[in-house]
Amino acid sequence: MPHIDIKCFPRDLNDEQKTALAADIAETIARHLGSKDSSISVALNHVEPEAWKSEVWDTEIAPNMASLIKKPGYEM
Structure with a gap:
């Protein structure tokens, strides 16, 4: 039962674009x-x-860096 949770800076996507992405x-x-x-x-x-x-890097990315299969190309 995979659940994918995408977090990103705000994007102006319409419903059709969101559906295509998903x-x-x-x-x-x-x-x-x-x-x-x-x-x-x-x-x-x-x-x-x-x-x-505070909402993504400190709570989800940095503490899990060792287990990320694709690491970000930036640091905070």
Whole structure:
């Protein structure tokens, strides 16, 4: 039951663009993990740039750096 939680700076995406993004991600997850499309969920959460460090970097990225399979190319 993969759940993908995307956090990014605010983007002006319409519903069609969001649906296409989720479909592309779900297709990739299904192909690589052998998951059924019906078991995959995708969330898109906007985080303001000034809140990125406290809400994402300090809580999700930095403490889990050793287990990230794709590490960011920046440091905070």
